Amino acid sequence: MKCRICSREAVEEYCEFHEKAHRSVVQKYEEWKKAIDISWKEYLNEILQNPYTGSWAKEVAERLMKNGDR
Numbered sequence: 001m002k003c004r005i006c007s008r009e010a011v012e013e014y015c016e017f018h019e020k021a022h023r024s025v026v027q028k029y030e031e032w033k034k035a036i037d038i039s040w041k042e043y044l045n046e047i048l049q050n051p052y053t054g055s056w057a058k059e060v061a062e063r064l065m066k067n068g069d070r
Contacts, residue, residue, distance in 0.1 A: 005059050014060075021056035025064070041065065 001010045008015035014022055029043050038046070047053050047061040063069070 005063055017056050018060055021054070021060045022064075025057055025060050 002008070003010045003015035003018055004013050005018050006015060008017070011019050013019075025044075025047065029040065032038055032043055032046075044061045044065045048058055048065070053061075
């Protein structure tokens with residue numbers, strides 16, 4: 001099975017790199033939501049706009065935004 005984002009071999013739906021980024025994006029949302037009132041889509045947009053966000057996290061955020069997943 002291939003990663004849904006890249007062509008690497010997938011652990012489940014993502015490769016090990018995108019899976020780690022996915023877990024981080026989802027976990028960090030809870031922290032952001034506690035700190036400020038932010039929606040899931042607003043949070044994903046913040047990830048995409050942040051120049052310090054890594055490429056794997058941005059790719060995950062793009063996919064989640066496009067598909068409406070979490």
